[in-house]
Amino acid sequence: MSRNKPKSKSQPEDRGSxxxxxxxxxxxxxxxxxxxxxxPHLPIxxxxxxxxxxxxxxxxxxxxxxxxxxxKEMLQQTEKLIGIELTDAQEAMALQNVSTNxxxxxxxxxxxxxxxxxxxxxxHPALPGKKFNSKATKIKFSHVDVTAFNAIEDLAFAxxxxxxxxxxxxxxxxxxxxxxxxxxxxxxxPKLNCVVTLTEELALAQATETEREIKAGKYRGPLHGxxxxxxxxxxxxxIKTTWGAEPYRDQVIDYDATVVERLRDAGAVLxxxxxxxxxxxxxxxxAGMTRNPWQVDEEKTxxxxxxxxxxxxxxxxxxxxxxxxxxxxxxxxxxxRCGVVGLRPTYGRISRYGAMGLSWTMDxxxxxxxxxxxxxxxxxxxxxxxxxxxxxxxxPFNWQPDRPLAAMRIGYLKTExxxxxxxxxxxxxxxxxxxxxxxxxxLQPIELPKFPIGALRxxxxxxxxxxxxxxxxxxxxxxxxxxDPSDWPNTFRSSRFIPAVEYIRAQRARRLLMQQMDxxxxxxxxxxxxxxxxxxxxITNLTGHPAVCVPCGFPKGLPQxxxxxxxxxxxxxxxxxxxxxxxxxQWHTMHPKMDWV
Numbered sequence: 001m002s003r004n005k006p007k008s009k010s011q012p013e014d015r016g017s018x019x020x021x022x023x024x025x026x027x028x029x030x031x032x033x034x035x036x037x038x039x040p041h042l043p044i045x046x047x048x049x050x051x052x053x054x055x056x057x058x059x060x061x062x063x064x065x066x067x068x069x070x071x072k073e074m075l076q077q078t079e080k081l082i083g084i085e086l087t088d089a090q091e092a093m094a095l096q097n098v099s100t101n102x103x104x105x106x107x108x109x110x111x112x113x114x115x116x117x118x119x120x121x122x123x124h125p126a127l128p129g130k131k132f133n134s135k136a137t138k139i140k141f142s143h144v145d146v147t148a149f150n151a152i153e154d155l156a157f158a159x160x161x162x163x164x165x166x167x168x169x170x171x172x173x174x175x176x177x178x179x180x181x182x183x184x185x186x187x188x189x190p191k192l193n194c195v196v197t198l199t200e201e202l203a204l205a206q207a208t209e210t211e212r213e214i215k216a217g218k219y220r221g222p223l224h225g226x227x228x229x230x231x232x233x234x235x236x237x238x239i240k241t242t243w244g245a246e247p248y249r250d251q252v253i254d255y256d257a258t259v260v261e262r263l264r265d266a267g268a269v270l271x272x273x274x275x276x277x278x279x280x281x282x283x284x285x286x287a288g289m290t291r292n293p294w295q296v297d298e299e300k301t302x303x304x305x306x307x308x309x310x311x312x313x314x315x316x317x318x319x320x321x322x323x324x325x326x327x328x329x330x331x332x333x334x335x336x337r338c339g340v341v342g343l344r345p346t347y348g349r350i351s352r353y354g355a356m357g358l359s360w361t362m363d364x365x366x367x368x369x370x371x372x373x374x375x376x377x378x379x380x381x382x383x384x385x386x387x388x389x390x391x392x393x394x395x396p397f398n399w400q401p402d403r404p405l406a407a408m409r410i411g412y413l414k415t416e417x418x419x420x421x422x423x424x425x426x427x428x429x430x431x432x433x434x435x436x437x438x439x440x441x442x443l444q445p446i447e448l449p450k451f452p453i454g455a456l457r458x459x460x461x462x463x464x465x466x467x468x469x470x471x472x473x474x475x476x477x478x479x480x481x482x483x484d485p486s487d488w489p490n491t492f493r494s495s496r497f498i499p500a501v502e503y504i505r506a507q508r509a510r511r512l513l514m515q516q517m518d519x520x521x522x523x524x525x526x527x528x529x530x531x532x533x534x535x536x537x538x539i540t541n542l543t544g545h546p547a548v549c550v551p552c553g554f555p556k557g558l559p560q561x562x563x564x565x566x567x568x569x570x571x572x573x574x575x576x577x578x579x580x581x582x583x584x585x586q587w588h589t590m591h592p593k594m595d596w597v
Contacts, residue, residue, distance in 0.1 A: 068099040084473060084496050093485045094494040105502055107455045113508050123361035124391060125347045125544025125568050127518055132569050136396035139380050141373055146171060152180045156317035157591045160374035163320055164222040174225030178207035178269050181227040184318045185272055188597055192291045192316060194309040196232045197240050197273040206269045222377040224267030229319040231310050232273040233356035234260055243356050244285035245278040246479035247471055257354025258386045259323055259365055266381035271319060274309030278480050280330060280358045281488050283308035292338055293592040294558055304337040306330040310368045311338040316592060321369040321378055325355060327362045328460055328541050332549050333532045335368050339551040339559030342368045343375040346569050347544030353388035359463040362541055371588055372579040379571060395569040403576045405439055410577060411446035412528040425560055428553035432562050439584045446527055449516035453538050456510055462503045465495035510542055517543045525573045531563035546571045548578045551587040
């Protein structure tokens, strides 16, 4: 028995009929080819959980003609076929997007895709036959002198190597360090709105055990005894994992995510589950907007997202380091906005087992830290196959902090730097380029592949809509506080209209983009770009290349960042260039005043 919505004046009289006459079906055919992604005119940052007021929007297809090519009647008839019921208000929001996205389908159809082009559905970033360095080298970190301090809280903003040196020398105990960060989470967390669950009992137990091991001479490495925070989409046995969303605010998963296991095995101490934008979009979760410690009273953008809490907590000195995720900017954008170092590793570098799935072919896990070598240490502890996530590549991570920059092939996106419209930001970027050259980098201008990237956005939203189809159908998605046209609920509902043929075609087109990026990166070890407003952010999230962003200035008192992108499974190269920049500047030593409590 079918359930029909109450009729309204705007609905045709035959809305409740289960049959489709010939005229209705003819009108329906265009609608079956009409799908949408949310707000196709918005920049990447809005779509991809990464709001940034300075990001440059991608070119959008020309607006759909008026009147709309898809009518409300078509939309309503299509709803019957795909088994979903929208309210009048939801239809009104979706209608423009459904009509406009026809342009994207037409752009996809114009791409000449050879018959032998495979779709990237079982996604691995490496092309067939691609070889990588399989020889592992011993990880070496730069020498760090033992940091002098008077009170334990003086270490709140210390880097992982600094904290590790103190712990190994037994100048500070893991229990003392853990208690200090727990106290700061309690003091500053509420104002920043960055803590979902304080894992105090677990943290103190882990810290006590690490202290016992270190006293017994069992030192696990640079993360041993270091308190950390997890984005609240990683499963933690017996502890809530809310995904930042109202329908899951009481969810408890009965196992640990691989990254949680790996960091525990490295001796790290989990002190908190940190906030994330609801279902990995933006900085707003069921308790409100996560704030930026540099601009704590601003609530429209907050800390950016969706790894909002990890970036805010790390910048504010509430954790030793944190772990976030990125699908289309969710590490790079909040790290840039909060003035910390964010590493988005190669797709498939760290197992996604136990992490909320948003886009199975685009989700990546990576650290958010206060220094480049913090990121190297966290990646080294977390990467590698686990037998659970079959996309994880078995390629060693090699870190060489003393690799000569002069021997590296480094390009930069000169056009993107030159096109900066804000004079202060442009000056800061020029100073950053000059600092890199002074450090020994031989920078050469390069161009990204010319490709209709915008059309490939349907990959993310089709997969995301699939991941949360059950709550879309049940109506539980309507519980989310974000219900604007650019928010996930409208995206998920509207993306139900994306045909499978178009999704697979987009994946095949993605393979062509991967081939073009492979050709580009065969000539370069690293390229430099603005962050996060670079076209490369969308391209490399589709191709799976790693990137790291670091702070490079503070226009108008707010952080600005620069980004380094490397070859597949070669995070060591962009990290090396980022380290050289970090050592040549002092931006990473600047921290928010924290005088607002």
